[in-house]
Amino acid sequence: MPGRDFYAILGVERSADEAAIKKAYRKMAMKWHPDKHADSSDAKKKEAEARFKDISEAYATLTDADKRAAFDRYGEQTGGPSGFGGFSGGGMPQGIDPNEIFRQVFGQAGMGGVHMGGGAGGAGIPLEQLFSAFAGGMGGMGGAGGGGHRVMQRVVVDCSLEDLYTGARKERKFNGKPFALNLRPGMKHGTKFKFDDDGVCFELRQEEHQLFTREGDDLACSTFPSSPLSLFRGETQQIRTLDNRRVSATFNAFAFKASITGEGMPDKHGNKGDLTVFLFVNPNELIAQAHSWGWVSLLICGFYLLVAYPSIAMMLGMAAVFLRRAQ
Numbered sequence: 001m002p003g004r005d006f007y008a009i010l011g012v013e014r015s016a017d018e019a020a021i022k023k024a025y026r027k028m029a030m031k032w033h034p035d036k037h038a039d040s041s042d043a044k045k046k047e048a049e050a051r052f053k054d055i056s057e058a059y060a061t062l063t064d065a066d067k068r069a070a071f072d073r074y075g076e077q078t079g080g081p082s083g084f085g086g087f088s089g090g091g092m093p094q095g096i097d098p099n100e101i102f103r104q105v106f107g108q109a110g111m112g113g114v115h116m117g118g119g120a121g122g123a124g125i126p127l128e129q130l131f132s133a134f135a136g137g138m139g140g141m142g143g144a145g146g147g148g149h150r151v152m153q154r155v156v157v158d159c160s161l162e163d164l165y166t167g168a169r170k171e172r173k174f175n176g177k178p179f180a181l182n183l184r185p186g187m188k189h190g191t192k193f194k195f196d197d198d199g200v201c202f203e204l205r206q207e208e209h210q211l212f213t214r215e216g217d218d219l220a221c222s223t224f225p226s227s228p229l230s231l232f233r234g235e236t237q238q239i240r241t242l243d244n245r246r247v248s249a250t251f252n253a254f255a256f257k258a259s260i261t262g263e264g265m266p267d268k269h270g271n272k273g274d275l276t277v278f279l280f281v282n283p284n285e286l287i288a289q290a291h292s293w294g295w296v297s298l299l300i301c302g303f304y305l306l307v308a309y310p311s312i313a314m315m316l317g318m319a320a321v322f323l324r325r326a327q
Contacts, residue, residue, distance in 0.1 A: 260275040
């Protein structure tokens with residue numbers, strides 16, 4: 001039964017030398033590494049895993065003189081000659097680890113002996129940085145051609161929501177060199193400041209806020225009613241903004257949210273999103289208020305009955321005493 005064509009898998013001629021095979025492996029491995037398809041569909045993930053294994057097996061075979069000679073003679077066939085390590089139906093040859101091959105190839109030439117980190121295991125350069133370095137083509141690493149790409153080091157900069165609302169200046173150091181980051185109002189989580197010549201990329205990370213949550217340019221927060229009665233009659237509350245102003249949030253009767261136009265996050269043009277304030281009711285407070293109202297109603301009814309129907313009023317009074325003792 002005919003098997004796979006390792007030359008076709010790597011996209012090289014049968015006469016390709018080891019340098020050409022290694023170059024082709026780098027290109028194909030960067031394209032099909034499973035970590036690069038982590039956010040893809042399940043079908044795409046499975047395809048990437050299968051192709052990455054095929055690419056690794058093809059490279060391991062064609063860069064080994066004995067295995068390549070056997071492959072050139074017999075091809076990959078089920079039930080092939082004994083000793084033809086592992087070419088029997090599409091699985092990885094015993095002892096071959098695709099991630100180990102990946103680390104070896106990308107950790108050797110052109111990277112100063114640094115070994116791969118990220119999903120491939122090991123420590124050092126994360127996979128996403130290597131993917132970024134190869135984004136413009138296959139030049140720059142391990143003699144694959146081109147003028148060279150600097151691997152960018154990612155540095156996270158934590159920012160409060162207030163910093164992103166009003167704008168701020170952040171100062172950081174990288175390799176002993178100071179950098180100033182000017183945050184304009186409205187910048188978002190994940191915004192990057194790249195310094196190509198220094199090989200560093202600063203990335204903003206928005207900290208969780210105690211009061212506000214952010215969705216794009218819109219903000220949301222919550223508050224409590226001043227009293228249970230305000231749910232029936234409506235009320236206006238003062239909300240403190242991220243720049244320490246106070247704005248009015250008006251809740252209509254039986255309404256549990258209020259929108260304030262133009263009090264959200266600013267965009268790059270100076271326009272602002274909206275602020276939505278949600279009204280949350282404390283159940284314990286409602287129960288206490290209802291209990292209080294119940295006793296007030298009972299007293300009013302008791303007074304009326306005392307005047308109009310003394311005997312019934314006496315019975316209700318006894319019931320009230322019983323209820324108090326039952327508590």
